[in-house]
Amino acid sequence: MSKKVKVRFAPSPTGDLHVGNIRTALFDWAYARHTGGTFLFRIEDTDTTRVTDEYIAAAIDTLKWLGLHLDEGPEVGGENCPYLQSQRLDIYAMWAQKFLDQKDAYHCYCSAEELEATRERQRAANVAPGYDGTCRDLSADQIAAHKDNGRIPVIRMRMPDGGTTFVDQIRGEVSFDHKFVPDFVLVRGDGSPLYTLAVAVDDVLMKVTHVLRGEDLLSSTPRQIRVYQAMGVAEADYPLFAHLPFVMGQDNAKLSKRNGEVSIAWYRDKGFLPEAICNYLALLGWSPGDDRENVSMKEICELFTVEKVHSSPARFDMKKLEAINGDKIRALTIDEFLTWSLPFLTKEKVITGTDAEIALVKKALPLIQERIIMLSEIPQMLKFLFVTKFEVEADSVSKITDDASKSVLKRALKELEPITQWSHDSIEGALRSSLIEDMGLKPRIAFGAVRIAITGSTISPPLFESMELLGKDASLARISQALAL
Numbered sequence: 001m002s003k004k005v006k007v008r009f010a011p012s013p014t015g016d017l018h019v020g021n022i023r024t025a026l027f028d029w030a031y032a033r034h035t036g037g038t039f040l041f042r043i044e045d046t047d048t049t050r051v052t053d054e055y056i057a058a059a060i061d062t063l064k065w066l067g068l069h070l071d072e073g074p075e076v077g078g079e080n081c082p083y084l085q086s087q088r089l090d091i092y093a094m095w096a097q098k099f100l101d102q103k104d105a106y107h108c109y110c111s112a113e114e115l116e117a118t119r120e121r122q123r124a125a126n127v128a129p130g131y132d133g134t135c136r137d138l139s140a141d142q143i144a145a146h147k148d149n150g151r152i153p154v155i156r157m158r159m160p161d162g163g164t165t166f167v168d169q170i171r172g173e174v175s176f177d178h179k180f181v182p183d184f185v186l187v188r189g190d191g192s193p194l195y196t197l198a199v200a201v202d203d204v205l206m207k208v209t210h211v212l213r214g215e216d217l218l219s220s221t222p223r224q225i226r227v228y229q230a231m232g233v234a235e236a237d238y239p240l241f242a243h244l245p246f247v248m249g250q251d252n253a254k255l256s257k258r259n260g261e262v263s264i265a266w267y268r269d270k271g272f273l274p275e276a277i278c279n280y281l282a283l284l285g286w287s288p289g290d291d292r293e294n295v296s297m298k299e300i301c302e303l304f305t306v307e308k309v310h311s312s313p314a315r316f317d318m319k320k321l322e323a324i325n326g327d328k329i330r331a332l333t334i335d336e337f338l339t340w341s342l343p344f345l346t347k348e349k350v351i352t353g354t355d356a357e358i359a360l361v362k363k364a365l366p367l368i369q370e371r372i373i374m375l376s377e378i379p380q381m382l383k384f385l386f387v388t389k390f391e392v393e394a395d396s397v398s399k400i401t402d403d404a405s406k407s408v409l410k411r412a413l414k415e416l417e418p419i420t421q422w423s424h425d426s427i428e429g430a431l432r433s434s435l436i437e438d439m440g441l442k443p444r445i446a447f448g449a450v451r452i453a454i455t456g457s458t459i460s461p462p463l464f465e466s467m468e469l470l471g472k473d474a475s476l477a478r479i480s481q482a483l484a485l
């Protein structure tokens with residue numbers, strides 16, 4: 001019987017999770033869901049003190065927000081607690097001691113200066129850099145001398161001659177010659193474990209079956225396999241590895257702060273929907289098998305297989321993400337759209353959140369649902385409905401203070417005053433017959449001036465509907481005010 005799949009996402013969050021992390025998390029989650037397996041979240045905080053409680057909490061919050069629900073991990077718990085590596089130090093120390101006892105590992109007393117001198121020699125001789133094995137087989141006397149000199153050892157894993165070959169689920173067979181995988185440090189002089197020890201020990205103890213992670217970690221795999229061997233894990237029980245392709249920026253360099261926005265918090269603030277982010281990221285390196293660009297979370301789970309992940313790098317395309325976000329916004333029901341909109345409107349202090357304001361927002365949202373690509377555009381689009389002190393945007397003022405615009409606004413005011421049934425139809429009828437038919441103006445000119453007078457901006461929801469929602473008194477007052485500019 002095949003083992004129940006368990007996939008882990010194991011970041012070292014030294015800031016907000018970024019696009020690359022989330023693409024990995026999404027694939028991990030999708031694979032777990034597709035196979036009916038478990039999605040485990042582990043925090044790898046042994047190599048850096050920059051993983052703070054705040055970043056850990058933010059990472060958990062981001063996963064929740066994206067809808068990538070955890071089966072095991074900090075907060076949710078599970079049978080492999082704790083899930084923070086900094087709380088598992090005794091476990092790594094125990095294994096490191098076992099490796100020493102088994103002679104799979106040894107104490108290395110080389111100083112930083114000596115290691116640097118070795119590297120220099122290797123560079124000069126043009127040979128692969130790496131530990132040269134000086135402390136591999138020290139005699140008892142040599143060890144005693146080092147101790148007498150007050151040298152503090154690290155614990156180093158012994159890499160046997162030969163090589164490591166494994167089948168990467170995306171790349172096929174991958175081999176590493178150990179000439180290029182020198183003996184590596186497991187535990188620092190201060191007793192703290194390194195990533196390679198902690199990751200491998202935890203993947204085994206937590207019964208991870210599949211390691212889906214970024215391609216940058218491919219070269220660490222032979223070291224992890226070495227740790228499995230030292231732990232006595234049978235080859236058939238090693239986790240299967242699948243190294244996901246890099247995510248590149250538009251300039252074909254790996255996506256980073258330098259060539260694109262990488263922080264998921266930024267996308268959230270801009271008003272990208274989690275469904276859109278997941279949809280877009282799912283297509284970065286994976287395809288559902290056809291050309292579709294719109295996939296739901298449910299479809300991602302149903303269709304995701306590792307075989308359909310490509311090995312070539314994927315290019316991040318902001319325009320495509322924006323287009324997908326626009327599609328997802330249009331697919332929301334008005335109630336869903338309202339729920340998403342309110343935090344943006346309150347954050348920008350467009351509304352305080354009274355029932356009357358919310359009711360008006362709900363009426364206005366259908367007007368802009370087709371027009372926006374990010375939720376952060378909403379406050380700007382709707383603020384004209386709520387401002388108490390109305391102002392025309394500075395760079396729009398000159399567009400309504402020329403004589404031609406003034407005559408448009410005067411005429412508009414005259415035609416709108418007598419309307420008794422204030423509706424977008426009656427407003428449109430009055431303005432069309434006077435400004436377009438009588439005055440012979442182009443709609444862009446005629447309605448452009450009225451739009452600025454009403455909304456304060458050249459960009460707004462549809463004009464007549466906006467005026468209907470704003471109401472007759474406020475609409476006329478704004479046109480009068482514009483005429484006085």
Ligand code: GLU
Nearest residue numbers: 010011012044199213217
């Ligand atoms: N903690 C590692 C990192 O954030 C990833 C570990 C892994 O997936 O094996 O780079």
